[in-house]
Structures are given as C-alpha cells and as structure tokens.
Amino acid sequence: MARTAPWHVTNDPVYHNNNACDAGTRLLTKATLGTGGKRLCATCDVLNRADSAAVTGGAERFGRFRRGV
Ligand SMILES: [Zn+2]
Numbered sequence: 001m002a003r004t005a006p007w008h009v010t011n012d013p014v015y016h017n018n019n020a021c022d023a024g025t026r027l028l029t030k031a032t033l034g035t036g037g038k039r040l041c042a043t044c045d046v047l048n049r050a051d052s053a054a055v056t057g058g059a060e061r062f063g064r065f066r067r068g069v
Contacts (some may be wrong), residue, residue: 003048008036015040018047 008015009027015035016024021043040048 003051005033006035007031007033008038012038014038014042016044017041018044018051020047 002019004017004019006015006017007028009031012027015038017040019025021041023043024041
C-alpha cells in the first residue's frame with residue numbers, strides 16, 4: 001500500500017489518496033485528480049497512518065492526538 005496523489009469522483013463525499021483503499025481504487029476509472037474540497041476517506045486515513053507508522057514508528061500516536069482534538 002502507498003499514499004498517492006489525491007483523487008475523487010463527483011458523487012462521492014470523500015476523496016482518496018491511498019492505492020490500497022478498495023473503495024477508492026474501484027472509482028479510479030472515473031476519478032478526477034485532487035481532493036475536490038472534500039474530507040479524506042476513513043479507509044485511506046487508516047491506511048495512511050499505517051504507512052507513516054511503519055516509516056517513522058511514531059506517527060500513530062500523533063495521529064490519535066490530532067483525531068482527539
Ligand atoms: Zn479511500
């Protein structure tokens with residue numbers, strides 16, 4: 001899995017930016033690049049956190065802190 005440039009589709013309330021997101025990759029054929037001003041897909045968010053935790057070993061705690069605000 002990997003974080004990528006963001007994409008979204010018109011009738012989806014969220015954008016995606018991780019190519020391991022099943023819901024997101026299913027939309028890729030009709031997707032537009034960019035966030036569309038939407039919020040991040042929850043699945044992509046989790047995948048991104050897993051990615052950065054694997055790289056830095058400390059990002060998961062930071063993510064929880066930010067989510068709790
Ligand atoms: Zn997603």
